[in-house]
Amino acid sequence: MLVRRLVPVLAAGLAASALAVLTPAVAVAAPQSRPPSQAASPSGLAWQRCGADTPADFECTTVKVPLDYRAPGGKKIDVAVSRIRTADPAKRRGVLLFNPGGPGGPGLGMPPEFRDALPRSVLDRFDLVGFDPRGVGESTPLACGLSDEEKLWPRPYVPGAFAVDVARARGTADKCRAEHGADLKHFTTRNTARDMDAIRAALGEPKLSYVGYSYGTYLGAVYAQLFPQRADRIVLDSAVDPALAWRETFRHWGPDAEKAFERWTRWAAGRHAQYGLGATPRAVSKTFWDLVAQADRTPVTVGSRKVSGVEIRDEMRPSVYEVRHASELVAMLKEAAAGKPVPDVPADPPMSDNEASLQFAIVCGDVSWPKDPRTYRKDALRDGARFPLYGDFASHINPCAFWDRPAERVTVVDNRVPALIVQNEWDSQTPLATARGMQRAMKGARMVTVDEGEGHGVYLFGSACASDVTSEYLATGRLPAKDVTCRAEPGARRAAPVDLPKVGVLIGAGAAR
Numbered sequence: 001m002l003v004r005r006l007v008p009v010l011a012a013g014l015a016a017s018a019l020a021v022l023t024p025a026v027a028v029a030a031p032q033s034r035p036p037s038q039a040a041s042p043s044g045l046a047w048q049r050c051g052a053d054t055p056a057d058f059e060c061t062t063v064k065v066p067l068d069y070r071a072p073g074g075k076k077i078d079v080a081v082s083r084i085r086t087a088d089p090a091k092r093r094g095v096l097l098f099n100p101g102g103p104g105g106p107g108l109g110m111p112p113e114f115r116d117a118l119p120r121s122v123l124d125r126f127d128l129v130g131f132d133p134r135g136v137g138e139s140t141p142l143a144c145g146l147s148d149e150e151k152l153w154p155r156p157y158v159p160g161a162f163a164v165d166v167a168r169a170r171g172t173a174d175k176c177r178a179e180h181g182a183d184l185k186h187f188t189t190r191n192t193a194r195d196m197d198a199i200r201a202a203l204g205e206p207k208l209s210y211v212g213y214s215y216g217t218y219l220g221a222v223y224a225q226l227f228p229q230r231a232d233r234i235v236l237d238s239a240v241d242p243a244l245a246w247r248e249t250f251r252h253w254g255p256d257a258e259k260a261f262e263r264w265t266r267w268a269a270g271r272h273a274q275y276g277l278g279a280t281p282r283a284v285s286k287t288f289w290d291l292v293a294q295a296d297r298t299p300v301t302v303g304s305r306k307v308s309g310v311e312i313r314d315e316m317r318p319s320v321y322e323v324r325h326a327s328e329l330v331a332m333l334k335e336a337a338a339g340k341p342v343p344d345v346p347a348d349p350p351m352s353d354n355e356a357s358l359q360f361a362i363v364c365g366d367v368s369w370p371k372d373p374r375t376y377r378k379d380a381l382r383d384g385a386r387f388p389l390y391g392d393f394a395s396h397i398n399p400c401a402f403w404d405r406p407a408e409r410v411t412v413v414d415n416r417v418p419a420l421i422v423q424n425e426w427d428s429q430t431p432l433a434t435a436r437g438m439q440r441a442m443k444g445a446r447m448v449t450v451d452e453g454e455g456h457g458v459y460l461f462g463s464a465c466a467s468d469v470t471s472e473y474l475a476t477g478r479l480p481a482k483d484v485t486c487r488a489e490p491g492a493r494r495a496a497p498v499d500l501p502k503v504g505v506l507i508g509a510g511a512a513r
Contacts, residue, residue: 241437
């Protein structure tokens, strides 16, 4: 493939096995030493410096939580927590907890990165708190022993390979079940939200403020649903529609990519002199689909690799939301198809066994998926015909078809908890329509939309206008009187304060065969 991706539905999360964040990001340095376990009580947490090479005021500890909250006296697991205290205790309001998305994104290293990015008005008000969600990093990590091939999802529908895809999906589910047994069903969003409240209680705080990206918006919404009286200032950046969790979240990528593709053809047609892709939207579309057809007949040489038409579609889905990037990509592929030498495209490393295993555990364990493989074949054929860029990927079979039934019902998010939703109009992982779905569920929320904004994630590395509104809310608690629209700012994208997961259900794109 052009870029070796593993999916997130949701890092900015935004995410799924083969998903990748399209904007530059600064990797979060994880603490080098694991803090000791300690009982979860306001006075019982044993804090220590997170690592010899981390800031002296960056502290880590471990909170013990129930594996199954329905049996609180049963087995306990570790949740690793970190913090940096505010430098101005006189102005302190409480704690601000972060989640980078995924699912499967570790967050233990987020406080020092956000201290460098947040304005003083927010830093004065909060201790910054990070945590590795249950099942990842330092928090009782899952690992099913998956090969790189087993981590790849979504996959394209290929009629002659359907039986192989079914067997692979079944085998992946069987591996996770064999490795973790009955414990696996307790690594869910509902339980992670309960862990967040356990962290709040262990810190001795009456309420919890929160910033969540991509999948982290769903986690924050579930927290607000389960603990509405304990939710303080809640920011949901690049939002999931809770009503679509989880299969319909991915299937939404098919029709939404077609809208983004049409927008791109118009943009590229207006710049035919620069990119040479066609002087009309129809001509640009033909250029792309001719490339796909040619590469499906004979793979195109890109650097040192051979690239098929299926792989071009896979790469194009997230790229098409950023029109300049998509135009550069297709122009390069056009040269490659003409036999001209082009450079290698840097490949993302495969996601870790830990991250991939937890992503499957949450996406498959939060809600029941169809169990009949024929359902996936029917939907992949239909959606592939209706939404040719990505419809077959988004509907195809995956390990969730063979996962055990969830331990609990899916969370129905329907509340009036105040919150701020922040959203780019053209987001490849969590489209604008899903953010509007989040606002329908979170009826007390206001939304900041970046008109013509591109990319996954906004606050602190997107629109300055949207970031200012968000910081004002965090600092004062005052939501805008009505929804806000900010204009996209050319060149506004900048390095993220954290590395949103590159795989994981809402942060990336599917991996092609």
